[in-house]
Amino acid sequence: MPSTLWLKPRNVSPNDVDEPLWDQKTFMGRLHHFFWVTDWRTVPTSNSRLFEAKQFIEDYKSGKISENYDQAKIRYEKKLKESAFHPDSGELQNNIGRMSFQVPGGMVITGGMLQYYRSTGAVILWQWINQSFNALVNYTNRNAASPITTTQMTIAYASATSAAVLIAVGLKGRLARTVSSPVLQRFVPWCAVAAANLVNIPFTRQRELVDGVMMSTEDGEEIAKSRFAAAKGISQVVAARITMASPGMLLLPFIMERLEKRPWFMRYPRGHIVFQTLVVGAFLTVMTPIGCAIFPQKCSVSMETLKFVEKDVYQSIKKNHPDKSISHLYFNKGL
Incomplete structure (x- = not known):
């Protein structure tokens, strides 16, 4: 498959274990990510196994697991965690709603x-x-x-x-x-x-x-x-x-x-x-x-954009953060 269609996932380090494996600024990067995280084959995974995956990622992030650990294993544990836990709250999502x-x-x-x-x-x-x-x-x-x-x-x-x-x-x-x-x-x-x-x-x-x-x-x-x-x-x-x-x-x-x-x-x-x-x-x-x-x-x-559509929010940001040079602000849109 041409390299433009098939993108290899990056290696995961403890410092960026919570970040996506592909560049989310491009459509192809996001497409790879969501093919990976919405994989229906993860649905039958038991709750105990999902919590085990979450704990594995937390241990890797804190340094309890070696940085030289098998990357394929790390990516799979990360896949299980992200397929089942809410990105904002970290709570286990109900199975049907995932x-x-x-x-x-x-x-x-x-x-x-x-x-x-x-x-x-x-x-x-x-x-x-x-x-x-x-x-x-x-x-x-x-x-x-x-x-x-x-x-x-x-x-x-x-x-x-x-x-x-x-x-x-x-x-x-x-x-x-x-x-x-x-x-x-x-x-x-x-x-x-x-x-x-x-x-x-x-x-x-x-x-x-x-x-x-x-x-x-x-x-x-x-x-x-x-x-x-x-x-x-x-x-x-x-x-x-x-x-x-x-x-x-x-x-x-x-x-x-x-x-x-x-x-x-x-x-x-x-x-x-x-x-x-x-x-x-x-x-x-x-x-x-x-x-x-x-x-x-x-x-x-x-x-x-905020300056025109929400002037009160724009002015509040300028007032409360006068020392910051902010061009864009970000939020989780949900799925």
């Missing part, structure tokens, strides 16, 4: 939505399952510095689920009355998923929009909170999530429409959902890291 679970979880749910789109009851059921899954993923991968209450979480969940169901059922009914082409009716799940993401993610992370997210200098010194930074990060996450889901949900309707004209395919109707689920899984295996890699995880806001 980005590494996007492929197995997403393929089953998306396969169900694409297969059972004819019945109104099935549409409601699968949209509810999908938004329950999304709400858990959004909560798990939020910026942990901005807590959300149970009430706020419930409102976010109910709003997104209602939006998805209403859009899916409404579109289904309208298309059934006005459009004769059955292939167009297969796009109802994608429309509902895209619209629900516009509701679910901002509602789940509403505290960030109200209170702002903490911005830091490149070396990690916390400077100020910004609502604009929160809005920027959340909008990028929405775009990334829709990007992840779109190829499978937009291409499969055409594939299924062609295959369902083949007698050999129609002889095995129970295999249709299996086929769609596996194809969605193949798409998600590629699109999950691509979606995560579109925007840098360490998102930035320039001081010039």
Whole structure:
């Protein structure tokens, strides 16, 4: 494979063990990182093994493990740790909400939505399952510095689920009355998923929009909170999530429409959902890291931008840090 496509991971030293193995300022570097950290093969790993990996990295960082230790082993322990522990809080994430679970979880749910789109009851059921899954993923991968209450979480969940169901059922009914082409009716799940993401993610992370997210200098010194930074990060996450889901949900309707004209395919109707689920899984295996890699995880806001969009934050920074020359501030946008 050409060197421009395959980038070798760097060696890990105790001083930079928490840093990514590839350059995060480039798309290809981020793509390598997220293929590595969202690997669905880490999902069955037990909690005890994950804590063991976390302890290994902490021991390596503190010098308890030799710097000459096997690099492949160090990278694998780092992979397990980063696939399961929140980058802000360091807490073990629930299994279903991890980005590494996007492929197995997403393929089953998306396969169900694409297969059972004819019945109104099935549409409601699968949209509810999908938004329950999304709400858990959004909560798990939020910026942990901005807590959300149970009430706020419930409102976010109910709003997104209602939006998805209403859009899916409404579109289904309208298309059934006005459009004769059955292939167009297969796009109802994608429309509902895209619209629900516009509701679910901002509602789940509403505290960030109200209170702002903490911005830091490149070396990690916390400077100020910004609502604009929160809005920027959340909008990028929405775009990334829709990007992840779109190829499978937009291409499969055409594939299924062609295959369902083949007698050999129609002889095995129970295999249709299996086929769609596996194809969605193949798409998600590629699109999950691509979606995560579109925007840098360490998102930035320039001081010039703050000067125009959040003048009070800009003036506060200038007042409280007169001796600092700051051009950009950084924050974790979440996933």
